[in-house]
Amino acid sequence: MxxxxxxxxxxxxxxxxxxxxxxxxxxxxxxxxxxxxxxxxxxxxxxxxxxxxxxxxxxxxxxxxxxxxxxxxxxxxxxxxxxxIARTFQNIRLFKDLSVLENVVTAMQQSQRYGLIASFFHTSAWYRAEQDVRERSLDLLRIMGLEDKSGELARNLSYGEQRHLEIARALATDxxxxxxxxxxxxxxxxxxxxxxxxxxxxxxxxxxxxxxxxxxxxxxxxxxxxxxxxxxxxxxxxxxxxxxxxxxxxxxxxxxxxxxxx
CATH class of the missing domain: 3.40.50.300 (P-loop containing nucleotide triphosphate hydrolases)
Structure with missing residues (x-):
């Protein structure tokens, strides 16, 4: 090693x-x-x-x-x-007024490579990239046992579920x-x-x-x-x-x- x-x-x-x-x-x-x-x-x-x-x-x-x-x-x-390098925090720092899925999608956006034009005009490349982000985000939520709560606001999760969501968000940055x-x-x-x-x-x-x-x-x-x-x-x-x-x-x-x- x-x-x-x-x-x-x-x-x-x-x-x-x-x-x-x-x-x-x-x-x-x-x-x-x-x-x-x-x-x-x-x-x-x-x-x-x-x-x-x-x-x-x-x-x-x-x-x-x-x-x-x-x-x-x-x-x-x-x-x-x-x-x-990704991290979680001792005091949970989620986007509590966004949905569970949106928390993970937001973290994954840093890896997107489509350009400004694709983003502005919502081209087919933009739609494909956004769908890929959504699917990968749902995969992470599935691993964390949160897929069924993807549409809920993060603030409504239990404490343990918020911990799991924070880990999912860190993993979303690859x-x-x-x-x-x-x-x-x-x-x-x-x-x-x-x-x-x-x-x-x-x-x-x-x-x-x-x-x-x-x-x-x-x-x-x-x-x-x-x-x-x-x-x-x-x-x-x-x-x-x-x-x-x-x-x-x-x-x-x-x-x-x-x-x-x-």
Missing amino acids: SAILEVRDLTRNFGGLAALSDVDMDLETGELVGLIGPNGAGKTTVFNLLTGVYPPSSGTITFTPDDAPIKIGGSRPFDICRAG PRLLLLDEPAAGMNPAETAQLTELIAWIRQNFKLTILLIEHDMSLVMAICERIYVLDHGVVIASGTPHEVRHNPRVIEAYLGEEVTDV
């Missing part, structure tokens, strides 16, 4: 406060990697730097979806999305690297178990690399091949789930006790 993401000495300062300090991280193509740590450790800041919400104060982010490395530190969010920010937040154990299976299925069938922030250790330990642990903006440990769950520094800073094998 080759590295699809390389992070070196990544630092982000807010005024005099260092939210992240000299973070190094590597993701191999096809891996499912966890990013854990206590609240305020800097996990979402990592995602915001990887997706262009914030520029790094220093350090480099190299994304290699194919053979040509791309330096994305400080790039604009939509350019990073087009390069192949990513190579998917960043999931606490996808199980607010879910009950049955919903979390279903989500665990769904994430594993998505990774396999969409051939994705996934970086996952999550506080539910049953989910993290069940599906992640490697884990990075952040505390106060610093990586304090990394390794396999077995190594992390038995690491004394991680136990002291975050877990509180050794997490039993799952």
Whole structure:
């Protein structure tokens, strides 16, 4: 395998406060990697730097979806999305006054290649492209179990369904690297178990690399091949789930006790 993401000495300062300090991280193509740590450790800041919400104060982010490395530190969010990185958010950010289907269709529009004339005059090429987008969007909703609710407003979905819709919308951008920010937040154990299976299925069938922030250790330990642990903006440990769950520094800073094998 080759590295699809390389992070070196990544630092982000807010005024005099260092939210992240000299973070190094590597993701191999096809891996499912966890990013854990206590609240305020800097996990979402990592995602915001990887997706262009914030520029790094220093350090480099190299994304290699194919053979040509791309330096994305400080790039604009939509350019990073087009390069192949998509994300979900800790606090769900749907277009709540659009339909379920429209949420996915909107995300898929960035990949359309018809020109201004075709769009303005609604040519046959435009109709074919729009039909293709609709069919692919419905396919994603089918995978997420939301096809029957495609016409409903996003705001009317249950919390768990909104989580699934947000994942569908991220997949609609055709990513190579998917960043999931606490996808199980607010879910009950049955919903979390279903989500665990769904994430594993998505990774396999969409051939994705996934970086996952999550506080539910049953989910993290069940599906992640490697884990990075952040505390106060610093990586304090990394390794396999077995190594992390038995690491004394991680136990002291975050877990509180050794997490039993799952």
